[in-house]
Amino acid sequence: MPHFYVTTPIYYVNDAPHVGHAYATVNADAVARWHRQIGDEVLFLTGTDEHGQKVARAAEEHKMSPQAWADRLAPRFAETWAALDVANDDFIRTTEPRHHRAVQRFLQRIFDNGYIEPGSYAGWYCVGCEAYKDESELLPGRVCPDHRRPVEWLEQENYFFRLSAFQDRLLEWYRDHPHSVQPETKRNEALSFIKGGLQDISITRTSIDWGVPVPWDPNHVFYVWYDALVNYLTAIGYADGDDGVGEWWPSVHHLIGKEIIRFHCVWWPAMCMAAGIDPPAHVQVHGFLLVGGERLSKTRVAGGGERAVKLTEIAPTALVDDFGVDPIRYHLLREVPLGADGEFSYEGIVSRYNADLANNLGNLMSRVATVVGSKCGGTGPAPRLESRLAGVAAEVVASATAAWERFAPHDALETTWRLIRETNAELEAAEPWRAEPGPEVDGVLGDALQALQIVALLAAPAMPTTCAEVWRRIGLTGRPEDQRLPGAARWGTYPGGGAVEKAPPLFPRRSQ
Numbered sequence: 001m002p003h004f005y006v007t008t009p010i011y012y013v014n015d016a017p018h019v020g021h022a023y024a025t026v027n028a029d030a031v032a033r034w035h036r037q038i039g040d041e042v043l044f045l046t047g048t049d050e051h052g053q054k055v056a057r058a059a060e061e062h063k064m065s066p067q068a069w070a071d072r073l074a075p076r077f078a079e080t081w082a083a084l085d086v087a088n089d090d091f092i093r094t095t096e097p098r099h100h101r102a103v104q105r106f107l108q109r110i111f112d113n114g115y116i117e118p119g120s121y122a123g124w125y126c127v128g129c130e131a132y133k134d135e136s137e138l139l140p141g142r143v144c145p146d147h148r149r150p151v152e153w154l155e156q157e158n159y160f161f162r163l164s165a166f167q168d169r170l171l172e173w174y175r176d177h178p179h180s181v182q183p184e185t186k187r188n189e190a191l192s193f194i195k196g197g198l199q200d201i202s203i204t205r206t207s208i209d210w211g212v213p214v215p216w217d218p219n220h221v222f223y224v225w226y227d228a229l230v231n232y233l234t235a236i237g238y239a240d241g242d243d244g245v246g247e248w249w250p251s252v253h254h255l256i257g258k259e260i261i262r263f264h265c266v267w268w269p270a271m272c273m274a275a276g277i278d279p280p281a282h283v284q285v286h287g288f289l290l291v292g293g294e295r296l297s298k299t300r301v302a303g304g305g306e307r308a309v310k311l312t313e314i315a316p317t318a319l320v321d322d323f324g325v326d327p328i329r330y331h332l333l334r335e336v337p338l339g340a341d342g343e344f345s346y347e348g349i350v351s352r353y354n355a356d357l358a359n360n361l362g363n364l365m366s367r368v369a370t371v372v373g374s375k376c377g378g379t380g381p382a383p384r385l386e387s388r389l390a391g392v393a394a395e396v397v398a399s400a401t402a403a404w405e406r407f408a409p410h411d412a413l414e415t416t417w418r419l420i421r422e423t424n425a426e427l428e429a430a431e432p433w434r435a436e437p438g439p440e441v442d443g444v445l446g447d448a449l450q451a452l453q454i455v456a457l458l459a460a461p462a463m464p465t466t467c468a469e470v471w472r473r474i475g476l477t478g479r480p481e482d483q484r485l486p487g488a489a490r491w492g493t494y495p496g497g498g499a500v501e502k503a504p505p506l507f508p509r510r511s512q
């Protein structure tokens, strides 16, 4: 059975979960769900990054120990994922003993292989990035361009990872694995960074003690990024098994934001090489959601006036309370293609909800159930084997499958909605609600029910609850996510003869 291992970044517990986190996590979840439906053995990992200065400071500001702070924040991520119907197989916390063991084993191996050496380093450091910054990267006033706050001068006696030794090996690896970073523009970004020359990096700290102790020099803790990246190995048993890490590695898929390309596409593959294991097979990079529109982007402040809202201030659970879980999942998957930047706005959620969910899918479900009730006595007829829609469905299944395979939920859903639109158009042309009951009406409605069955299968990774409800309403047993694709989505599999249920709209229309 093919193995499919997909990861999100692990999220810093310095702040509460926000829509940016939800974007990455829901996309990874939907792709994982797709792979379960096609019968793959799936491991979907997410979790929290709990060490480092940023977390230690957040804890200090709240007069808590870092561990107590992490213990308070980590469940908020887990609860948010539950509220978004995210079905992760594992949730890793970097403060867990299994992770400490994996980090120590991994870095000891690199040390033993001669790629870690003592040295000293001084430079401008952004606590937000947990990274040293080159003077040329900074904005006037020595401000981090990502965090809009001043960097600090940090001087340390540290251990260094000999990243410079890997420049040629990384270039060679990328030449041999041209599709390992998607999209292509992000691969080029990683390549040009490597070609620009790699400097050794400081990987331990003595300035704080909130981290994984260095096994050969316990006055040091590992730098948080070095510790965090190893989570991908911890979860597959690196600490306790052999170094080969079994059938899950290296065929892993890391979904990451574009701000952490350097860590995942330069440092991480080099660290893997240094430890004697293969670099990850695939890094899928996503862009930024930009807050637009009025409703989300401004908030009233005490004393009158407004201020701009940041994406990091929008709680996914508030959106779920407002729209329901499946519409928010659908929006996060459909609106902004993975790899691009895109606008995220309240108005955008409402208009896509009305267009795609209320008017297209919801309307198709309602009219089919109504007409089966009035013309077929409530029993769903079987589809016609010769039907224009059969050809459309075959094309849609093929292109949706290809899109899910290439981490493009946006395209997968767009093509799935083509089947919904064409089915609605067939109904409007045939007008079965005006016709006398009989074989012609049965055929039209049987085709529409077959199309709904296929849509429920193809959209289940995006909207599991809605698709299960469509499945039930058209008289099928079980759940779409438990059917095996592609076989279950073949035209002619809708059996007919089941009770089709008329029920309230799946998606009542919304006003702005």
Ligand SMILES: [Zn+2]
Pocket: 126, 127, 128, 129, 130, 144, 145, 146, 147, 148
């Ligand atoms: Zn920064």
